[in-house]
Amino acid sequence: MNRFFKRIVTMLLLAAPALAFAQRPVGDLQAEFTMPIYRNEKAAALTVVIPENGPKEARVEFFNPEGNLIRTETYKLKPGTNNCPVKKIGGLAEGRYTAMIHLGDTTLKRLLRIEHIPEIEAPTEPIPYRKLIFTPDKYMFSKISKNLKIEYSKPQIYEAVKNTDSIVVYIGGNSFYRAEDGRFIINVVANPYVERYGLYAKKPYYYTMAADKPEGPYKRIENTPKMAKGGRMNLFTGGAMMCSDHLDGKYELYDPAKHGTYKLTDIRIAQQINPKDFGCVQAGYRTYWAYATTSTGDTVFLSDKPVFQDIPVYKPDQWDNGFTTNDNFGNSWLSEDGKTLYIARGQTLRRDAPYDLPYDMVDTRVLTVYSTQDGKDWKYLHSFTSDGERDTPYTQQYGARICKMPDAGLYLVFVEHFVGDMQQSSLDLDYSRDGVNFYDAPGDGPFLYTDNLDDFYFGGLYNFDTDIVQNGNNYYQMVAQVMTWPHFFPEPLFARNHLAEVTAEDYERIFKNRGMAEKLPYFDKVGGWEGLAKMTREGHSSIAVISYRADGWFGVKAGDKTGCFTTNPIKGGGRLFVNATVEEGGKLDIEVVGGDRSQKVSLTGDGIHMPAFDLPDGPFKLRVKMRNATLYTMYIE
Secondary structure, three states: OOHHHOOOOOOOOOOOOOOOOOOOOOOOOEEEEOOOOEEOOOEEEEEEEEOOOOOOEEEEEEEOOOOOEEEEEEEEOOOEEEEEEEEOOOOOOOEEEEEEEEEOOEEEEEEEEEEOOOOOOOOOOOEOOOEEEOOOOOOOEEEEOOOEEEEEOOOEEEEEEEOOOOOEEEEEEEEEEEEOOOOEEEEEEEEEOOOOOOOOOOOOEEEEEEEOOOOOOOEEEOOOOOEOOOOOEOOOEOOOOOOEEOOOOOEEEOOHHHHOOOOHHHEEEEEEOOOEEOEOOEEOOOEEEEEEEOOOOOEEEOOOOOOEEOOOOOOOOOOOOOOEEEEEEEEEEEOOOOOOEEEEEEEEEEOOOOOOOOOOOOEEEEEEEEEEOOOOOEEEEEEOOOOHHHOOOOEEEEEEEEEEEHHHOEEEEEEEEEEOOOOEEEEEEEEEOOOOOOEEOOOOOOOEOOOOOOOOOOOEEEEEEEEEEEEOOEEEEEEEEEEOOOOOOHHHHHOOOOHHHOOHHHHHHHHHHHOHHHHOOOHHHHOHHHHHHHHHHOOOEEEEEEEEEOOOOEEEEEOOOOEEEEEOOEOOOEEEEEEEEEEEEEEEEEEEEOOOOOOEEEEOEEEEEEEEEEEOOOOEEEEEEEEEEEEEEEEEO
């Protein structure tokens, strides 16, 4: 089911028996924490809104996750919006704390979510990896000067395949590769309209597009060519993908004596939209079940209780407990020792006015990491990533691809990042060294984003594909679905049979009371209700290809002033090659420190595989001095 249409808000009950449930906001009294989750923060910000002649004071009681009162704060209030800082939260343990906000005779209950993500520490053993990628943390560096900064590369994006079929509401890319004849191939799936339901096609159709260059232009061809040897790079590995399989029939609960054994890679998640009797379990509406195929060939349920469960309509006294979910899956991956299976799953965090999303959902979606060692017991670990200044009540994470690079000791994470008050989605880049904790990549704004209304990907980028095709010095990746129209376009389409029929009246009727005219930043620029309708009628979806430097997600960059860094100890043994750009008049000097022989080289020019020197077996360090240069990756071969 397409994510555009899964608009059901879900919440689970917060277990805190010592607390009485509070009523919903009364009149103009409002209160909420400005961040959905406070990660590594020293203070939280509580916003309280009161009318004229409202209460002059807010008394806030804080309860820990076990339901015990731990502190009480009092804040003076004035009519309007009041910022009430909650200090010294850094010493509190992780968990869901409850704030009971007393405003005169009214009490509002809010959740204060606190998490602690540790810094990436330097490795305790010599770095064994053969691909050295420099992320902005302590892992690679023992010393680094202030004249150097670590950034990620900004990709170029190309509209590879544009939907020109009037009966198709959107197209998506199935695969991307280089053919034996040298052409670049995109396999397309087209989704026709379904009358009175808009977007879902029971019978999509498929075709193939080819181009002489990876960025296009692509033309339709009759036959699908064979992939060339090496026509798609396999940079990433990892555990089995978690699936939303749909099972039919009757099944048994797992019995080791009867069903044998299973591996973590045999585990799947079944998403059950409608209630169904599976024999061993009665699956309720929107429940998610762990099952496995065992050594006897049997498919068995691993527990008689769902791993996740959605509540389609939440009540005032229902709150998330860490397993409140939505339709946004990431994938799964195994720990280094193969004993733990991790999964990224969308968690729905309930929000309250004044921070409700204005015309999407009254919650925040945050990808969350869960783990299991047997598929039966699952643990909530922490939220997936922090987006800094962009981590607002209007942001959501619509999904992610977690990509393990074993030769680099690195996980790259491509996140579909949605901003509600812009009604746009973008592509963000995060990373991890341990596959457990995830961090923002450096740089201003998302990895791939536009605020230009005329761009073909203004409305959103989805289903990012991790297959990579290399052409020259660049990697090319497919973005399986992009679109010109904004995220909310399907709602007017529900009442129509075709995008061409959507009117300004449809938009105004649906969105006027949700404050779109006041809250959508580009409402006037696009031409108001009619402009939004026209944007929908004339919009289209596409498949995009992005390109960036090979292994160039991150770069250590030096300007006019010379910068220097020294790596942590490296295991070594082999020949060193360098992926770097040195501007005219710049420099890139690399030398071995602490090895059994002296090695030094000065590199110039631009290359993704420039030879440096033979390395000792180690351990040793590398010292790099650079000016007007960018160092992307080092390779030990």
